[in-house]
Amino acid sequence: MSNIEYQFSEDFAREMDKKDPLAGFRNEFLFPQINGNPAIYFCGNSLGLQPKNTKAYIDKELQNWSELAVDGHFEGEDAWMYIRQKSKPALAEIVGAHTHEVVAMNNLTSNLHFLLVSFFQPKGKRNKIICEAGAFPSDQYALESQVKFHGLNPDEVIVELAPRQGEHTLRTEDIINKIEEVGEELALVMMGGIQYYSGQLFDMKSITEAAHKIDAYCGFDLAHAMGNAPLSLHDWNVDFATWCSYKYLNSGPGNISGIFVHERFADNADLPRFAGWWGHDEGQRFLMEKGFIPMHGADGWQVANSNVLALAAHQASLDLFQKAGIKNLRKKSEILTGYLEFLIEQISGESGVLEIITPRSPSERGCQLSLLIHKGGKAVFDSWYGKGVVGDWRNPNVIRLAPTPMYNSFTDVYQFGRILEQSLAEFA
Incomplete structure (x- = not known):
């Protein structure tokens, strides 16, 4: 992870997806639609997506x-x-x-x-x-x-x-x-x-x-x-x-x-x-x-x-x-979650809207990041959902996001970053 210099750019995200040996597993899953587009689904910590082969089994x-x-x-x-x-x-x-x-x-x-x-x-x-x-x-x-x-x-x-x-x-x-x-x-x-x-x-x-x-x-x-x-x-x-x-x-x-x-x-x-x-x-x-x-x-x-x-x-x-291998999934998870953490910190900065309360060390967390919302409350979560992000709201004021390595991409994380950037203008 220390060798990766994260960037808030679509080109970086797409290049990471090209290098990802597990990228093909994304095509094994069915994504829900929000406003006619595939969701940015960060809610595998509540319910994982359906594999396409489930019906056949x-x-x-x-x-x-x-x-x-x-x-x-x-x-x-x-x-x-x-x-x-x-x-x-x-x-x-x-x-x-x-x-x-x-x-x-x-x-x-x-x-x-x-x-x-x-x-x-x-x-x-x-x-x-x-x-x-x-x-x-x-x-x-x-x-x-x-x-x-x-x-x-x-x-x-x-x-x-x-x-x-x-x-x-x-x-x-x-x-x-x-x-x-x-x-x-x-x-x-x-x-x-x-x-x-x-x-x-x-x-x-x-x-x-x-x-x-x-x-x-x-x-x-x-x-x-x-x-x-x-x-x-x-x-x-x-x-x-x-x-x-x-x-x-x-x-x-x-x-x-x-x-x-x-x-x-x-x-x-x-x-x-x-x-x-x-x-x-x-x-x-x-x-x-x-x-x-x-x-x-x-x-x-x-x-x-x-x-x-x-x-x-x-x-x-x-x-x-x-087929994927749990060790391979874990390796990707640390990098993918690290990218989400990087974007949240870079974009939210000193806005005071949100705070990551999940441990920063990869050895002390999985793929979930829990965000404490200091301004805007559930309206922040609702605004993200309206733009296609499926996360999880937990009372009183936490949004849980889980970029799951089996089916989430670096482009998913980048697109969330763009949505986060837009939402700060509303709630900062």
């Missing part, structure tokens, strides 16, 4: 259903009984794990609840949970209800970490210091991998190490990190994680989630869990007998049978990820 399973009916569970190229296995290599590569440590299933908050059953087991004074203040509401609700399920008071048990006065993001040393301070009362650290509002990428390795030093579990909600930031969950010794597939994984609105469970728990049948038929030993599943025997690895946390049509849409995007 779903149609294939619909055809199998029409031709095979119930026999599709055991016949055909991707027999439904085992269809979850197809997504495992891509998921494992994206999160930095072994294939037996991951499985696609359920939805994010459902998975979080199932994992908390296993990894939040308060005993005596060891009953505290550490999370970031202002975590995504679904995480807050899940933690609150799990604490109440154990007969405890969320106000006494949940320890929320807020940035220092005058700052927008958490310092890693403050997180670790709090873990050490809570000490032997800590049962679990459960945070977002990337904070949805600020866009901060947490140091998951250091946080996990700190939690383990005092014998607490550590898990992450990777909704905004999955397919966006570099992950090495196995090597970091993270205990568990879950994510959604409809943001950067481009698998469709509300589509299937997935989980990671570290292999040290792969055969721990004594670990508490809410069991279901599809998590039972595959070789004995159809004996239909009492006595739950969990499958090896993350598969043992499955409850219901696989959602075949959801997995088909999921696979359409995962195949693109494997």
